[in-house]
Amino acid sequence: MHVVVTGASSGIGEAIAREYLSRGAAVTLIARRRQLLEAIAAAAPAGRTYVLDRDLSDPAAAPAVLAAAEAALGPIDVLINNAGVQIVAPTSTTDPEAGARLLLLDLHTPLRLTQAALPAMIERGAGTIVDIASVAGLAPTPGMYYYNAAKAGLGAASEGLRGELRPYGVHVVTVYPGPVESAMEAAARERYESSGTVDRLPTGKPAILARMIADAVESRRPRVIYPWVYRLTRHFPNLTRWLTDAMTPRLRGAPPPRG
Template sequence: MTETVLITGCSSGIGRETALSFLADGWEVYATARNPADVETLGEEGATIASLDVTEDDDVERVVSRIVDEHGHVDCLVNNAGYGQPGPVEDVPVDRVHDQFDVNLYGPLRLIRAVLPHMRERGTGTVVNVSSAAGRIAVPGMGIYCGSKFALEGVTDSLRGEVAEYGVDAVLVEPGPVDTDFHDRANGEIEGIERSGAYERFYQMYGDRQAVDGGMPGAVSPKEVADTVLDAANVQDPDPRYPVGTSAKVAEYGRFVPAKWRDRLYETFSELSTSDWAKKLFG
């Protein structure tokens, strides 16, 4: 019996590469995105494509029901759809916070609630939630995004213990910086937030250094993340967490560093990022 996977956010980057990795491994792949035109090429590669907005309950129910009708089961759910909302906490309007959590947290929850009854009935299945190193260590200037990923981590940790007796696994994949267009999308989200004028150094730091995307040293490729997701789906007893890349692995240990030390490190990084010599070096 061919195993079936539902992947969200397949228009580019990690989601697209994850779909290709599962296809190469012989899975029946349902590759989804809000705009089906964005995943047409995956259809040409052999995936079944579908429109899916993770913030819409009807979309979620429609796609999951379709998979069950066509194949009878969902073996793996990969919650990859997400984006980053930059900006100091004070500057991000509450409606933007809601939008961030609607995609990064409530979206995965909608999918999980839709697939779990089918997984429990069969006594097998894997839920892979694509989180971030920022779900383990929060950084100034990205508090809302970090909050959404911290929440996803907490939900997944609880879920793992709840579904284990039914033969279902819940796994977190935690990449550090990834060489994708994440930075471009995040920059777009800066427009429209309410700048108080108190935190310009953070805007300058992220703008000058491209500190939230693959421009950072140690960025990994989307393929490396995708292969990690596939590994998590294939093993009998997956690890609870899979950090991907050096930055993510460092973040695992960074949680044990006293908060005051981390705060000082961020302050030093911010000062260096906005200094004249750093602009010449990285600008």
């Protein structure tokens, strides 16, 4: 089995890469920080990894990584669209160019990579696309304007693709992580004023999420929402949107409220 993981150098992507290596798969590791990718590859048996240090923020250029991965490790069985960045800041002062770059990496690149991977998967009648969206796409978080848009878009695209591909034997797993320990999650937490709510948010472990994703791919389940309490965002969207709206603390540095 050949698994391609974007954003494999840290956090959730690193955990997914390690999980698949432990299951005996061949893994293509893609991200910008080559040293981190090589450290993961060094711990794997020879010939089972391929390291590609690439910036994926240009969606038109991104599909070239798939051709390189196939040339190195053979046909792609699982494409995991995981690479992403986050902006947590007052919307009125967010640099729109930074927002546009986020949309390219977090939304356009996964869609382009998926489109590029599909013809070969459809031809073989097998393969899985895994999209790492976010609970922020289901219950959008105040202070994450562009990120909410990107993750809601990716989640919707991913959910709709599943039915389209069913007749061809190609599967889609849509993943909605709530807070999961990583550099991104720690940085986001820092951006909000301290509050009992944020300090007590149930927070997951990347290794557990990675295991759940690999299991979902194997048993062809449609989606993963982790930690489990965030499944409420799917089943009770109105309630959880109201709660998220009401309980998210103020951003540090936000303009003072009026009145």
